[in-house]
Amino acid sequence: MSARSPDPTVNPRGSHTRRGFLKTSSGAAAGVGLFQIVEPHVLGGPNHTPPSETVGAALIGNGGRGPGTFKDLSGKHGLPIREIARCDVKWVGQADDKTRYTDFRKLLERKDLDVVAIATPPHWHALISIAAMEAGKDVVCEKPMTRFVAEGRKVVETSVRTGRIFQIGTYGRFGQAGSEGKREMRKIIRAGFAKGREVRAVQSGGLKVKQWSGPINVPPQEPPPNLDWDFYCGPSPLRPYQSTRFGGMHRGYWDYDGGGLGDMGQHKLDPITWLLGKDDTSPVKIEANAPPAHPDVAGQWGWVRLTYADGVEIVLESGEWGERLGAKSSTISREDLTEDERKQLDALPDEDPMIGFGEAVKTRKLAGGHPEAAHRTVCVMHLANVAIRTGRTIHFDPDKERAIGDEEANRLINQPMRAPWHL
Amino acid sequence: MPDTKSKITSWLALIPNLEGGRRFPGVPPDDAAKLFDEVLAGGKAGIVELIDSLQDVNDGQDWKTRFLLHGMASHTGSASRKADRAKLEAIYAGALVGDRSAPVKTFLVMQLQYFAGKGSVGPVAEQLRSDDPMLIAAAAATLTAIGPSASKAMKALHGKVGERARGAIDHALMQIARNLA
Structure with a gap:
């Protein structure tokens, strides 16, 4: 797994944050007499975590357990998340492919997505975990991790190869x-x-x-x-x-x-x-x-x-x-x-x-x-x-x-x- | 000729009814083993008649028959029961030939997924000629489970089946190759 830079202008995916970008670009802009207006929440301030310091998160499987699993990202796991979208196969005719999806593959293409919470039925857990990690996302996946043994080995291999973080949704240990x-x-x-x-x-x-x-x-x-x-x-x-x-x-x-x-x-x-x-x-x-x-x-x-x-x-x-x-x-x-x-x-x-x-x-x-x-x-x-x-x-x-x-x-x-x- | 209908009735009567009208009951293992052995000892005719009594719609009306056909397959899975298993495999695969409905064939193919060998490749592969999506998917899954010995038959059928089946064949061959790697 690769080490991550502690530089706060570098987000978990390795690219510069908006703050880092703004810091660089405003210097260049000043040279040609331009200025930029940014909204207060972008730079932080009381009760505001700037988007540049949040983690883009999505839920795949918005059923009985899903909202709780998603809430755990900011609650139990303490991540400063920014909800990007949710995905569920029961939203045919209701998906806008922006905040609501029916196909997780389209959701995983999002560049602003860093972390996914997976709460579908178990027969989907391995495939979506693997796809998410291949797409550069970290994963919390509800239990049981898999539906059969061979799936789990593939999830392990994918995590090691991609360097993505995977946590199973049970914490007894x-x-x-x-x-x-x-x-x-x-x-x-x-x-x-x-x-x-x-x-x-x-x-x-x-x-x-x-x-x-x-x-x-x-x-x-x-x-x-x-x-x-x-x-x-x-x-x-x-x-x-x-x-x-x-x-x-x-x-x-x-x-x-x-x-x-x-x-x-x-x-x-x-x-x-x-x-x-x-x-x-x-x-x-x-x-x-x-x-x-x-x-x-x-x-x-x-x-x-x-x-x-x-x-x-x-x-x-x-x-x-x-x-x-x-x-x-x-x-x-x-x-x-x-x-x-x-x-x-x-x-x-x-x-x-x-x-x-x-x-x-x-x-x-x-x-x-x-x-x-x-x-x-x-x-x-x-x-x-x-x-x-x-x-x-x-x-x-x-x-x-x-x-x-x-x-x-x-x-x-x-x-x-x-x-x-x-x- | 033995009266297989009355035998089937008596076999099914030995299986307890659903708990609460809904939940699959636990049949004590020793009782179930005796029943499976009795059915197997009755020979092909009785088992074929069980198969013939399968309903197209899986709404629980024939759950005892499904349990019996599935249970016998698992029961003959130990190393000491190879001969019984081979006979059962031949009966289930043989029942795929002919004009049974797609749902019944799908059930049989799914049973074969867990214990069939290369001897069943022919009859299972022929189900890829169907236009029923569930039967095609079940056949592809069973052939994948059987493994490399099923590849030749699938390749031979590739140009002779519909688009859905061709896709299923390609997918099955890919999974077989990956399993070998």
Whole structure:
């Protein structure tokens, strides 16, 4: 990633701000006896942030969550934003391609746009994140980061190659990192001292399994005239319109999301994968207790156990179907280590504190919820769903990011996209 | 001749009804496995009759049939069930030949996406001759999932299909190439 100049006349995209330009041009203008009139807000003053010091921002996906995600840019992330436009596929006939768009590709062409907040349904998250970063924009993307595993790797690669900042729209790890004990536990596991010891995180409940179990008997109908249904389906299969496939209940359909795990998985898992030091790897064995899946809709499940190569486990207990696994959480602390291990631990440097999206945009350093960490977290969720949908224990290669010896699982891990969309 | 209609009725009756009239219920895995094995053991005739009972409109009227056809495909996915899976693949691919409706063929093609191999390339690729956008998209997706062994058949059809299908073929070939890279 390139370093950014601290020069306030240089904006995040590297070109001169209007203030910098005005400073230069007025000197030249004075030489020929011209003057310029500028409005007060351009140069700042009480209660005015000049446009030259603001960040052009847009929202893609103006549904239930979208406005909140957009507000987070200035609230939670502290960026001095200037709203450029919003984009939504339900604005057919209402878009002016200036403040309202239906096609995110046109919006991303804007030179005055620096940051996008993405709050579409998940089947669009990866493609829009990638397109935004390719267009030179920084990204906050709602969870879940992706709809299937292969998408996430592409988002990571794009972020690294373009040098753009990406932050996933969940922040549980930031809270965890405030605890010295948890920072130490993470350090212990990352140092390799969990191997041979029982370390397990259990997420019990709160996964909205029944709430987002897709409805089966919804009659197809004509899509609303203001909704571009083909565009909405995008990379996912083209289906007859059903009202529940759009607007909230989309979570219940495999085509767009992953049921309750899709909605809550990344939220619940983000603090866990941080604590367990699993930002750069994935589980190698995934077992599920679940009934056979329906082809179209996410259904119910009981528990999923995911085991990493070092033996660390994550157990998800839905509490909404079948018998519980009944696994207990198990932590690790320096008291569990030998004297020699403690010395090795103390010799290791501590990690730098995580920074939020706003700070990352300014400094061009990785945000706490950076793509690799977010991808590895959402992979836990995706692999859980793969085990549920196939009804089999999955063995996964965390480096190649493929299932071992299970072609059906691999066809869920990397799914074809409908033309013209592709990774 | 075995009475497959009454068998189908009894198979479907073993699947619990929707919860709250709407939500897909969880069929206990052991019960489901027994049902899938029974259907498979019944042979091709019963499975074809299940396929014949699929409705064109996916409004939930035939959700149990769809669940059964999908479930059997996953059930035969383990390494020890290769022979059963091959038989099922042949039945689903074989059902693409003939004058079943586009929506029914689309459903079958989508099932094949997750487990079909090169043996299904021919029947799936033929669906690219359709003018139904959903069937074309589903066929392209399944051929993409099958991978390089589907490329030749798609290239051979390229000049013989409509514009939408040609675009889908180009897109599928591109995705196959990218997956290999």
